[in-house]
Each structure stands twice: as structure tokens, then as C-alpha cells.
Amino acid sequence: MNTKVAIIGAGPGGVFCSIYLKRFGIDSIVFEKKEIGGLIRYANLIENFPFLKPISGPNFCDMIKKEAESNKIRVIFETVKKINFKNKFVITTGKNEYFSDYLILATGTEPVIIKEAKNIKKDMLSFWENFFYIKNKEVGIIGGGDVAFDNAVNLSKRKNKVTIIYRGLRCLNILKERCAKDKNINLIGPAEIKKIIKKNGKYEIIFKQKNEEKKYSFDCVISACGRKEYYGGIKNIDKIISYRNLKEKFFLCGDVKNGRFRQAINSISDAMKIAMKIKELEYEGKS
Numbered sequence: 001m002n003t004k005v006a007i008i009g010a011g012p013g014g015v016f017c018s019i020y021l022k023r024f025g026i027d028s029i030v031f032e033k034k035e036i037g038g039l040i041r042y043a044n045l046i047e048n049f050p051f052l053k054p055i056s057g058p059n060f061c062d063m064i065k066k067e068a069e070s071n072k073i074r075v076i077f078e079t080v081k082k083i084n085f086k087n088k089f090v091i092t093t094g095k096n097e098y099f100s101d102y103l104i105l106a107t108g109t110e111p112v113i114i115k116e117a118k119n120i121k122k123d124m125l126s127f128w129e130n131f132f133y134i135k136n137k138e139v140g141i142i143g144g145g146d147v148a149f150d151n152a153v154n155l156s157k158r159k160n161k162v163t164i165i166y167r168g169l170r171c172l173n174i175l176k177e178r179c180a181k182d183k184n185i186n187l188i189g190p191a192e193i194k195k196i197i198k199k200n201g202k203y204e205i206i207f208k209q210k211n212e213e214k215k216y217s218f219d220c221v222i223s224a225c226g227r228k229e230y231y232g233g234i235k236n237i238d239k240i241i242s243y244r245n246l247k248e249k250f251f252l253c254g255d256v257k258n259g260r261f262r263q264a265i266n267s268i269s270d271a272m273k274i275a276m277k278i279k280e281l282e283y284e285g286k287s
């Protein structure tokens with residue numbers, strides 16, 4: 001199948017790339033391996049969008065989905081596995097091959113797992129994947145940023161007992177206040193994680209606080225120690241990123257390139273910039 005623009009990832013960045021391109025009359029396909037909406041689904045409450053009342057992550061994702069449907073953008077639910085470039089981009093999923101003139105990578109991020117937790121990395125990733133099914137559990141969250149505190153409030157709503165263990169506090173005051181008021185949330189810090197051990201189906205976090213070593217046991221442990229760019233696990237993507245002659249054919253959009261400035265609104269702003277750039281290249285004959 002041929003398209004002018006192939007977009008990988010149907011988070012806010014990828015979906016709005018396709019919507020803005022459509023407004024310019026440019027055809028695109030979005031590939032998504034899970035659901036429309038991306039990472040923001042995990043947000044307890046989104047409060048930083050202009051003109052929008054505070055809204056939960058899942059409801060925000062429903063809005064993105066409706067926007068995608070009403071603009072009739074094409075989303076293909078296949079995981080992109082490999083990309084080559086031979087005059088056109090050749091996009092290989094497990095099922096089909098697609099061809100495009102432009103490629104946009106909007107694949108987001110993946111969680112950073114601290115070295116003390118490397119032995120339970122698989123379990124941590126699975127807790128993150130199953131976040132919405134965690135109910136009535138003892139949950140340990142490692143981290144002191146917005147995501148740790150936002151996750152804690154979200155988990156508390158589903159009757160989990162949550163303990164946040166942090167080294168330093170970097171989160172918004174409003175989130176700190178919400179957690180401090182919540183009876184299901186216990187804050188421990190500053191503390192240094194020493195070890196995490198899996199024992200009898202539970203997870204023991206051993207940490208040091210004020211020179212004293214302590215041990216807490218949890219049903220599951222969530223890592224909220226930052227995230228790093230994720231290139232979709234796609235074969236050959238490093239080559240595509242490094243090819244200088246693809247500079248005006250290949251674009252990174254959103255969290256995958258935004259470093260410390262990872263916010264949905266920045267991903268959407270990237271989407272607009274990239275769509276305008278492609279329009280310029282197409283209509284002004286620069287491509």
C-alpha cells in the first residue's frame with residue numbers, strides 16, 4: 001500500500017500530524033501497536049491544556065480517538081518492525097509492507113528502570129502495562145516526580161495502598177498536596193533504594209533513610225524514575241535517523257525527541273510544525 005506520509009505511533013503527536021496533514025490535503029497512514037491515545041492514557045488528571053477543563057487520561061484519549069474518527073484519518077493497528085529506504089520508505093509490519101515518501105516517527109518513550117531494579121525489570125514493565133487492573137493491592141512507587149505522584153493518586157482511587165519512595169522531590173505542589181491528603185498514600189523520603197528482591201510472589205524494597213536501613217514489602221512495584229526516548233523497537237531505525245540525505249523526508253515528533261520537555265501539548269505543536277513543513281516541501285516543490 002502506498003501513502004504520501006507514514007506516521008508511526010498514534011499518541012497525541014502522531015494523530016495530530018495526520019489530522020493537520022489532512023487539512024493540507026496530504027494523505028497519510030498512522031501505524032499503532034496498541035490503542036489510539038498513547039502514554040497520556042495513564043494521566044490521572046490533565047490540567048494544563050488551554051480551554052479544557054481538567055480531564056482524566058482515558059477521557060482525553062477518547063477525545064483524541066473521536067477527533068481521529070471525525071477527521072477520517074487512517075489508523076492501521078499493526079506494529080512496525082522494520083524500515084528501509086529505497087527511493088521510498090519501505091515500512092514492514094508483521095503483516096504487510098507499505099511505501100511512503102515521508103516518514104514521521106512519533107513512538108514516544110519507555111520507562112527508565114533503575115539499576116537496583118534491573119532484576120525485576122520484566123515484572124515492572126508488566127505492572128506498567130497492567131496499570132488499570134491493579135486493585136486492592138499494596139503498591140510501591142519509586143520516584144519523586146510528577147508521574148510518581150500522579151500515578152499514586154490514580155492507584156489510590158482503585159483502593160490500592162500506595163507508598164512512594166523518593167530520593168528527592170521534583171513534583172508539582174498541587175500533586176504533593178493531593179498525595180499528602182490521601183489516606184491511602186504514604187510518602188517516604190528522602191531515601192536511597194539499595195535493593196529490590198522478589199520473594200514469595202512479593203517485592204521487598206530495601207532502602208536507606210537517615211542512615212537507617214529499612215525494608216518494605218509490596219504486591220507490585222512501579223518505576224517512575226523518568227523515561228527515555230523509544231524508537232519503536234524498529235529494525236534499521238538507527239540508520240534512517242543517521243542518514244543526512246533524508247533530512248527533509250524523515251521527522252521525529254513529540255516525546256521521542258523532546259527530552260525534558262515531554263508534554264502532550266508539545267507533541268501536538270511538533271505535529272503542526274511537521275505538517276506545515278511537509279506542505280511547504282510538497283506545494284513549493286522543494287522535495
Ligand SMILES: Cc1cc2nc3c(=O)[nH]c(=O)nc-3n(C[C@H](O)[C@H](O)[C@H](O)COP(=O)(O)OP(=O)(O)OC[C@H]3O[C@@H](n4cnc5c(N)ncnc54)[C@H](O)[C@@H]3O)c2cc1C
Pocket residue numbers: 008009010011012013014031032033034035036037038039040041042043044045046047048078079080081106107108109147150151231232233234253254255256262263264265267
Ligand atoms: C502519568 C503521566 C501523566 C501525564 N500527564 C500529562 C499532563 O497532564 N499533560 C500533558 O501535556 N502531558 C502529560 N503526560 C505526558 C504525555 O503523556 C506525553 O507527553 C504524550 O503522550 C506524548 O505524546 P507522543 O505522541 O509524543 O507519544 P506517546 O503518547 O508515547 O505515543 C507513542 C505511540 O507510539 C506507539 N508505538 C511505539 N512503537 C510503535 C511501533 N513500532 N509500531 C506502532 N506503534 C508504535 C505506542 O504504542 C504509542 O501509542 C503525562 C505522562 C504520564 C506518564
